[in-house]
Amino acid sequence: MTTSNTIDIAGAPASVKSESSVASVRRMLKNSLLISIRDSVLLKLATVDLLLVVFYIGLFLGGFFLYPALMGQPCHTQKEFNAFYNQQEHKAILLAVALTIQFLGTLFTNFLLLTVDSEIIRVWNGQKADFKRGWRTAASHFWSLATWSLLITPFNFMWVASMCIVIPVLTRDDTLNPFKMLWRSVLLLLKIWKEFLLGIVGMLVIVYWVFCLVFGSNAIFTSISSQCPPLIAWVLLSICISLSLVALCFCYLFCNCYLCGQYIKASEGVEPSPENAFGDPA
Amino acid sequence: MNVSELTLNFSSGVPIYRQIVQLLSGKILSGALSPGEKIPSIRDVTAELNVNPNTVAKAYRELELAGLIETRRGMGCFVAERDDARHTLTDDEKRRHLDTLFASLVTSAGMFGISEQDVSDYLTAKHAAATTKNNK
Numbered sequence: 001m002t003t004s005n006t007i008d009i010a011g012a013p014a015s016v017k018s019e020s021s022v023a024s025v026r027r028m029l030k031n032s033l034l035i036s037i038r039d040s041v042l043l044k045l046a047t048v049d050l051l052l053v054v055f056y057i058g059l060f061l062g063g064f065f066l067y068p069a070l071m072g073q074p075c076h077t078q079k080e081f082n083a084f085y086n087q088q089e090h091k092a093i094l095l096a097v098a099l100t101i102q103f104l105g106t107l108f109t110n111f112l113l114l115t116v117d118s119e120i121i122r123v124w125n126g127q128k129a130d131f132k133r134g135w136r137t138a139a140s141h142f143w144s145l146a147t148w149s150l151l152i153t154p155f156n157f158m159w160v161a162s163m164c165i166v167i168p169v170l171t172r173d174d175t176l177n178p179f180k181m182l183w184r185s186v187l188l189l190l191k192i193w194k195e196f197l198l199g200i201v202g203m204l205v206i207v208y209w210v211f212c213l214v215f216g217s218n219a220i221f222t223s224i225s226s227q228c229p230p231l232i233a234w235v236l237l238s239i240c241i242s243l244s245l246v247a248l249c250f251c252y253l254f255c256n257c258y259l260c261g262q263y264i265k266a267s268e269g270v271e272p273s274p275e276n277a278f279g280d281p282a
Numbered sequence: 283m284n285v286s287e288l289t290l291n292f293s294s295g296v297p298i299y300r301q302i303v304q305l306l307s308g309k310i311l312s313g314a315l316s317p318g319e320k321i322p323s324i325r326d327v328t329a330e331l332n333v334n335p336n337t338v339a340k341a342y343r344e345l346e347l348a349g350l351i352e353t354r355r356g357m358g359c360f361v362a363e364r365d366d367a368r369h370t371l372t373d374d375e376k377r378r379h380l381d382t383l384f385a386s387l388v389t390s391a392g393m394f395g396i397s398e399q400d401v402s403d404y405l406t407a408k409h410a411a412a413t414t415k416n417n418k
Binding site for chain 1: 292293295297298299300328329332333334335336337340393
């Protein structure tokens with residue numbers, strides 16, 4: 001008996017590898033869109049997450065403006081703010097506060113991302129999304145998230161790596177060593193790098209069209225509202241804001257669905273689909 | 283057999299479907315699972331281990347192709363009725379198992395920075411040492 005030299009080192013099944021990457025990416029993008037449209041629980045979870053992030057940013061900016069007033073030196077102009085924050089005695093405190101805020105923000109964002117990603121993976125696996133379970137899963141990975149957030153706090157650009165590769169991996173891989181986390185994520189990414197890059201282009205195209213649609217309708221609403229009585233104008237503007245928020249949440253969910261789908265493909269070696277093996281919808 | 287007996291390692295780098303194939307084929311070939319014994323359904327494995335149904339289905343398909351399990355319509359999957367699966371494997375089936383084992387070994391070694399060539403050299407050296415020992 002002789003063994004043929006057809007070992008698949010990367011681990012992906014031959015059927016997946018021989019198939020065109022473009023076809024696979026198109027299918028995954030289509031399925032991600034399907035999940036994002038069908039699953040209302042996931043959309044709610046994504047909306048709550050985004051609102052919490054906006055709330056945190058609001059707190060941060062509010063604190064930035066309120067701090068001088070709390071210190072007894074209220075600032076009303078840009079010049080006064082610059083003068084206040086350039087004072088030597090405030091610089092050290094400010095740096096420490098800024099780093100703490102950035103760390104907490106990173107941790108908070110990663111935590112919220114994990115709540116969504118863990119449920120997206122369950123939906124890909126044919127289960128129903130559960131709002132509370134997502135939070136519980138994220139809470140059970142708190143210390144891993146904390147060490148990872150601590151590592152990326154000084155580097156703003158690392159949130160991209162966090163969103164794209166590390167957080168989906170963290171949903172099922174609990175390690176406290178952030179370097180190990182990153183290394184494992186990179187190893188998985190190497191298996192699907194072609195589909196990953198093609199997918200990012202596809203995602204950008206879809207997100208672009210969604211926002212074109214939203215901004216187009218917003219422009220129409222705004223132009224109509226300028227010629228309407230105040231009450232109708234107020235309703236139309238509310239619709240504009242709601243539409244923009246829904247579009248933002250939808251795009252956030254869609255992008256995460258695609259990234260989690262790619263993570264499943266890389267880690268399990270099989271392309272997932274929202275229609276599970278029994279033909280039930282996800 | 284319970285699903286809890288299937289322990290998967292998500293951080294090993296070895297694809298999950300391959301881990302399922304290895305675990306089940308190991309149990310079948312070692313005799314831990316007897317012929318005719320029912321194995322967990324795709325639905326149970328999926329729900330318990332939080333893996334994709336397509337992944338489990340692919341693993342079961344591979345095991346079925348290797349002749350280790352059989353699907354009975356409406357009843358589920360069972361260990362194939364064979365007197366001794368180890369001795370009745372065809373050359374093709376043996377090669378398939380070796381392919382799976384070697385790929386897993388190479389992937390795991392890769393995690394520690396060991397190249398495929400190093401693994402191959404190591405196996406050759408081991409084989410040579412075993413042959414010398416047997417000859418003595």
